[in-house]
Amino acid sequence: MEANTEDVDEQQGQDPIEEANRNFHSTKDTAVSINEPVSTYTSHLEEAPETDDDNDTVGNTTFETTYGSDEDDSNDVPGEADIQRTEEIDAYSIDEEDEPPKLKYSRITGLPPNFFSRDPVSCCNIHDDYYIFATHSGIIHVTDPNFTTIRTFKAHRASILSIYTDGQFFASGSMDGTIVIGSIKDEKDIIAYDFKRPIHAVVLDPNYSRTRSFVSGGMAGKVIHSSKNWLGQRSDIVLDENNGPIVAIHSVDDILLWMNDKGISIFHTQARQVIKVIDKPEDSPRSDLYWPRVHSLEMDRVLIGWANYIWCIRVSIRTSEDKSEMASNKSRILPSAATISFRAVQEKKVEIEHVFKLDSLIAGISSFTDDYWMILSYEPPTADGDEKVKFNYPDLKLINSLNGEVDFEEEIGMKNIDNLGLNDYSLHRHIGSDSTSYFVVSAKDGIIAQEVQLNDRLDWYISHDRYRDAWEISEHLLSPEKRLNLGLKHVDNLVRDDGWELASQLLAEYFSSSMSYDEDFVKNVVSQWESWSSIFIQANHIKELTEVIPRSPKFSLSASIYDSILSYWIGKNVSKTVELISEWDVELYDSKKVESLMETSLEGSESSILRKCLADLYVKTYKPQKAVEHLMKLKDPNLFMFLADNHLLTNFLSDIPQIIKLKFSDDEYNNLPLKILENKLRDVIQVLVDHRHELNTRLIFNLMEQQHLTFINYLYLEKLNDIDDFLLSSFGDERVKLYSEFDRPKLLPFLMRSSDYDIDLAISICESSDFIEELVYLLGKIGENKKALTLIIDKLNDPEVAINFAKHQNDREAWNILLDESMTRPAFIKALIETADDQSNPFYDPISILKRIPNNVKIEGLKNSVSKINENNELNYLMNQLILKLIYGRSEAISKGYRRNLLKGYEIETNDAIFKELIGKFQTILFYNDSLDSNPVFKSQSEMFPQGMAVTAYTNLDKKLEHLQFLTNYLKSKSANDDL
Structure with a gap:
């Protein structure tokens, strides 16, 4: 249904722009034409009265306007050098604050002088590219984000209650009932519409440049969609009416939202119907008393703050395909032949995500960072005890969007707040290239709030002597x-x-x-x-x-710093001194000075820890020789290895025995088994052997001998024998003594394989030690066979040893002595009979032993021994027979194989070219081979024998055999000659 609200000027055929200019000129002396240049308007403005800005109050804080950078970055344009864009406000002067504030503030000073003073701001729109400020006198002021003026003109005769822009066009609605729509940059592209009743809200169609349509509403209580028909006249469609004054209209994609007494109506423009109505809460105030505030969170979310309630609404938005199928010529709402479509309209979904009730009224709402919403709250005037009305400053609050809790609240000290109501305040957000700004605008003042950045926090910390915090960020x-x-x-x-x-x-x-x-x-x-x-x-x-x-x-x-520290600790704490010297590089301090301090300290009081530290320091400073004295006092068991590692063994040669003793406690080494001593001294012995060319072996031996460390000499000579036995050629007698004392099992082998010892001394040692086996060997070596055998027989009473001794001597005298001494000893007689063999046969045989046995000697087991001799003889005979039989069998097999190879035939290829050639010669063909495993080689008679030999081909068998015999004899004789 069309509203009967066509423009009277359009009906009379008059130019609405000229009429608007005429009306605007007649309103006030200071009014200007819509198309009047900005400079003309500026020249007519009266200067705003001076205000005391030296003690402005913002955010419940007293601010100094001198805070911030000294540089003027206002980007003034020519002709406006007298206008300061924003006046920074120091929000950090509260000594009670422990942390930097979340927000910093600056006052808007870049508007014309009359704004906020003589001509209060009635509404504004903060766009990404433009700022638009409207006043109660009907003036519109357009700037860029730097507050550089783009246009300033009078658009209405009364207060402007709504201002809207899409970045290309603007639309303003006034209490005088008119709507003015125009281009931001093109001053000539402007038009005015008169709706006769105050306009509270107006929004442009998203495609206004094409459709020239818009939606408005106000005191008439109607939501009107206006567009131009095909005749170029305005055509209006009422979308909603009879539900009280329209107090706000907002568009999101193809969704319209308006607010009136009914609540929040959500209208789908493509479906041309209201798809959801959110009723007003029963306890909310009158709709037109506190106008709602609407903010688009995202493409599909809308934030509405109305009175003391917040709604977060989510709607499904169109896809790019939906947008491409929209009607392009006329209004999506106006049904016409060009726009009627039977295509099914996508169903819109509306979801209320959150509803929060606050304790204060909402004068502005915006999104903030980290899931927070920013609220500009308003508290109605209160009366004090004298019934004097007190007007309260508005508050900025940060509300957690998840639970509705207020996490931050700060009072904003705005100017001239007396007699201002909730509808005189507004909150807007602008996302700039560097930061996001939040515009808090009232009729009498404007403040820009920004989240405190790192630079701001840094300045705050510095100004509060919080240098640690400043350093961290x-x-x-x-x-x-x-x-x-x-x-x-x-x-x-x-x-x-x-x-x-x-x-x-x-x-x-x-x-x-x-x-x-x-x-x-x-x-x-x-x-x-x-x-x-x-x-x-x-x-x-x-x-x-x-x-x-x-x-x-x-x-x-400087080394003096470290010297002072070490000097302090040397006299105060030994453990700390040791820790520092062990951890610090010697290049840090004067090592000579520190060493001297430590030596002096040790002279006064003994400290093994400090002494060890000093020794380590000498090592670090490449003076290991000085460390030896301290290590000996410390009885360091590793001192010997220290000398070896630092090539100091020759410097302390005479002290080596005492140094080695440090590896043992007291006289522990006298009671330890040789095996344990060997394990504990393994590294020492290895060092002595490794330094055999540096340390004289005889000198080392004598030093150990003097200190009664003969076990070291034994271990030393044994290891040396494995590495370089040449050095031991003069230690034969010493080794005999050492073996006799520490390792007797090695004595006899040594005596047998070596001749570098005094045999008389060896005999003396063996006699004193009662080493019979070794003594027997030595006596036999010097020809004392009788004495040796006597020892074996009398001392050892071991017939096997005696027989082996006689075999080793291989001397008839020795055998005779053994036989004579054995005749009275049954065990010896039995052993001689049973052990008779080829080696003993030259000296005796078992039969002769049996004949010599005295009659009175009883030999147990003699019968078995004799039987054993007999069995051994028979066994030998059988073994010889078997061996001979094996030899005969093997010989016969080889002979037969040889004969078989000589007589066997061979297959030959008759197609072989060589064979055919031989057959064609009519000669005797011979074949031979050098190996039984290879095939024969064929040759003709003429190739094998000299010229003149018979080569006649015989057909008579006898002749052939005679010829074959002749050739065979010849070859045999030739082979014999070749062998000679």
Whole structure:
């Protein structure tokens, strides 16, 4: 149904722009034409009255307008140099605050002088590319985001209650009942419509440049969709009516939302119907008393704040395919032949995600960061005890979008708030290239709030002497030098408050984080290290400094710093001294000075820990010889290996026995088994052997002998024998003694294989030690066979040893002595009979033994021994027969095989070219082979025998046999001659 609200000017055929200009000129003396240049309007404006800005109050805080950068970045345009765009407000002057505020503020000062003062702002629209401010006098002021004026003109005769822009066109609705729509840049592209009743809200069609349609509403209580028909006249369709004044209209894609007494109506433009109505809560105030605030969160979400309620609504939006199928000529709402389509319209889904009720009224709403919403709350005036009305400052609140809880709240100290109501305030968001700004605008003032950035936090920390916090956040904000200075200021504050321990820890942190920069800066760091180290030392806080002082020589700090630290600890704490010297590089300090201090300290009081540390220090400074004295006092069991590793064995040769003894406690070595001694001295013996060309073997032997360390000599000579036995050629007698004392099983083999010893001495040693076997060998070696056999028979009473001795001597005299002595000993007689063999046959045989046995000698088991001899003889005979039979059988097999190979025939290929050639010669063909395993070689008679031999082909068998015999004899004789 069309509304009967066509423009009277259009009905009379008059130009609406000229009529608007005429009406605007007649309203006020300061009014200007819609097309009047900006400079003309500016010249007519009266200057705003001066206000006291030196003590502005914003965010419940007193601010100084001098805070911030000294540079003027207002980007003034020519002709507007007297207008400051924004006035930064110091929001960080509250001493009670522990942390930087979330928001910083600046006052809008870039508008014409009369704005906010003589001509209050009635509404505004903050677009990504443009700012539009409208006043109660009907003036519209358009700027870019830098507040550079683009246009300023009078558009209405009364207060402008709604302003809208899509970035190309703007639309304004006024209390005078008119709507003005025009291009932002093209001053000539503008048109006005009169709806006769106050307009509260107006929005343009998303395709206004093509459709020239828009939606409006106001006190008439109607939501009207206006467009131009095919005759170019305005055509209106009422979308909703009779539900009270329209207080807001908002569009999201193809969805319209309007608010009136009925609540929130959601209209689908393609379906041409209201798809959902959200009723007003029963406890909410009158609709037109507090106008709602609408903000688009995302493409498919809308945030509505109305009175003290918040709704978060989600709608399904169109796809690109849906948009391409839209009617392109006329209004999507106006049914006509060009727009009627039978295509099914996609069903829209509307979902209420959240509904929150607040304790305060909402004058503005916007999205914030991290799932937060920003709310501009309004508190109605209150009366004090004298019934004087008190107007309250608005508050900015951050509400958690998940639970509706208020997590942040701050009062905004705006100017001239008296007599202002909720509808006089608004909140807008602008996403700039650097940061997001939040515009808090009232009729009398405008403030821009921005989330505090790192730079702002840094400035706040510095201004509050919070240098530690400033240092932590300034890594990417300040140069290394400035950042280090912040840290040092923090350290200085800690030192002033006697916080030396924390100061030292942070000092190390600040310096260590600065070592990755250029060389000049590193030099500065080193210089600062030295300065602060001196401060700590002079204040006698060396303990704190010790824990943080650099321990790497790359810092190149003065050695005197480290000398002072070590000097302090040497006289105070031995354990700490040892820790530092073990961990610090010797290049850090003056080692000579420290060594002298340690020597002096040890003279006064003994400390094994300090002495060991001093010895280690001597080693680090390449003076191991000085360390030996201290290690000997410490009875270091590893001292011998220390000497070896540092090539000092020759320097302390006479002390080697005593040094080796350090590996044992007291006289422990006298009671330990040789095996354990060998394990404990394995490394020592190996070193002595490895240094055999450096350390004289005889000298080492004598030193050990003098200290009664003969077990070392034994182990030493044994190891040396494995490596270089040539060096032991003069140690024969010593080895006999050592073997007799420590390892008798090796004595006899040594005596048998060596001749580098005094045999008389060896005999003496064996006699004194009662070593019969060794003594028997030695006596036999010097020809004392009788004495030797006597020892075996009398001492050992072992017939087997006696027989083996006689066999070894292989001497008839020895055998005779053995036989004579054995005749009275049954065990010996039996052994001689049973062990008779080829080696003993030249000297006796079992039969002769049997004949010599005395009659009175009883030999147990003699019968078995005799039987055994007989069995052995028969067995030998059988074994010989078997062996002979095997030899005969093998010979016969070889002979038969040979004969068979000589007589066997061979297959030959008759097609072979060589064979055919031989057959064609009519000669005797011979074949032979050098090996029984290979095939024969064929040759003709003429090739095998000299000329003149008979080569006649015979057909008579006898002749052939005679010829064959002749050839055979010839070959045999030739073979015999070749062998000779």
